[in-house]
Structures are given as C-alpha cells and as structure tokens.
Amino acid sequence: MDIIIQTYQLKKTFKKEVVIKPLDFSLRKGEICALIGKNGAGKSTIFKMLSGQLFPTAGDIQLFGKSGKETAQAKKRMGFMIEAPEFFPDFTAAQNLEYFRIQRGIAEKERIYEVLQIVDLAKQKKKRFRDYSMGMKQRLGIALCLLSSPDCLVLDEPINGLDAEGIMEIRKLLLKLNEEKQISILVSSHILTELQLLATRFVFIKNGVIVDDLSKKTLDDKSKKQIRLKVDDAAKAARLLEQAYPDIQYKILPNHIITIQNYVEESGEINRLLIDSGVLVMEFRIEALNLEEYFLGLVEGVEK
Structure with missing residues (x-):
C-alpha cells in the first residue's frame, strides 16, 4: 500500500521541554486517520512539522516517499488546514479564493468554482466572508486546501467550535472527498464521538507519544x-x-x-x-x- 506520510523518530523540543518524543507514524493511501489527544498532547505540533511551519529537532519526514529538499515538491500534493485561514472579511468566497489562487500560482481559474461546488458554497455568490456562519468558514477553509487538487488533506480540529449541523456538514464533506476523490485524510480533534463516524483508523497521542493505534474494527471491539x-x-x-x-x-x-x-x-x-x-x-x-x-x-x- 502506498505510504503518503512517514515519520522516522520525529522529535520536537521547545527550550528544554520535549513536546514530541521520537515518533514513528505512517499514513497510508485512502485512509481517514484520526489523531486523538487532549489539548496540549502534541497534535498541532506534529501537524506544523508536517506542513513545514515548524522544524523538527530530530528525525525525518517523508511525504509520498520524498524527504529533505524534495519534500517541497511533494507538499504541493498536500492540503493543510492547521490554523483557521485568514480570509478577507469584505470578499466573497470566490474573491478570497481568487486571491489565494494567484498567490499560489495555480493556473486554472475554473478550479475556484469546482472547489466551491465540492464544499457546497457555490450558491453563496454575493455573501461576504464576514457574514458566514462558522461552518461556512470552515468549509471555505477546506475549499482553500482543495485548490491545488491535493491527494492528501491534513486538518487540525476542523470541527472545533461548530454546532451539530456544521459538524455533520464537515463530516459528510470529508467522507465524500475520501470516497469520490480518493483523498487520504489526517484529521485531529478531541470531539471523539464525531471521529468514530468518520475515521477508518484511530491514533491516540498523550504527552507527545503514540499510546495506541487502532483500526475501526479493533476500536469497536475495544469499546466494550x-x-x-x-x-x-x-x-x-x-x-x-x-x-x-x-x-x-x-x-x-x-x-x-x-x-x-x-x-x-x-x-x-x-x-x-x-x-x-x-x-x-x-x-x-x-x-x-x-x-x-x-x-x-x-x-x-x-x-x-
């Protein structure tokens, strides 16, 4: 099976505190893998190292089998949503995405309308970002991730702060992306009951250490x-x-x-x-x- 993300003994230290202890992790093609941990367990730190926002203290990251300088090219096949993207409040969804399309050098202008269709925002042509609900803002964030037609999404707490309807919309969207577009997904949250409806694999993290790694079936058996x-x-x-x-x-x-x-x-x-x-x-x-x-x-x- 194709390995999309692979970390070898990945470690992160801030000053003298070891936040991520040497970590071996892999994400396989087609998976929806949930990274589960309390706030402060190290989820965001791992995601920031994967996206290049933070440099590891030690260890190695491979994306699509590429490491070192080659990861920059491989990152183009990834879509990251680590923190809420900064959108322009007075712009519509299409105007916001057009700004990022130009900034990121994505050639196809029609891609904007494709991604707005995928995240179900295509009908909101005139609505400005500032008037969006929290759920719509999150969906636009995912649309931004999809602009470059990625093979893998890395989403940090995409359902945080959403109401029940917003959570359900994001879940349906992620399942659709996985099933119809074959996009692999690494997602973190602490709303566990939600992840149980979404993920195919569950990785539990505590104090920067993976304490368990389970398939959905094993988890269902263990949730005795x-x-x-x-x-x-x-x-x-x-x-x-x-x-x-x-x-x-x-x-x-x-x-x-x-x-x-x-x-x-x-x-x-x-x-x-x-x-x-x-x-x-x-x-x-x-x-x-x-x-x-x-x-x-x-x-x-x-x-x-």
Missing part, C-alpha cells in the same frame, strides 16, 4: 459493552457483587447508578442475584462504551 443498572441501594448492591464476583470491575455513579465493566455475559445472573437479595433494580441495560470513554481511560492511564 458494560452493564448499567439503577438500584435503590447502591452500597448493598456493591457488597453483593463483590461477594459473588471477587474480581468484578464496577463504578458507582450518582443517583444510585452502577456500571459494571466485566461479566457482561453474566448479566442475567447479576440481575437475579440483586433481586433475590432484596435490591430493587429500577433500570438494567447493557450499553456500549463510546470512544470518548475508551480514550479517557487510555490517556489517563485507567484500565477499562
């Missing part, structure tokens, strides 16, 4: 199910559970809710044990843990 029950006496229920299952993993939440992380397949027996022992069970269900909970467990070092 748990039992959630609501009882009238959580303390009594917990005692009964510990007596019956010495290695049970559970949490007591507010409002007498208990979640049990193992013994999911024994749910019927657990329910019967509590009822037979005089605990009133008001709610009993099996639910899947979402990516958010899995991720928090991972980056905070708590075993799920």
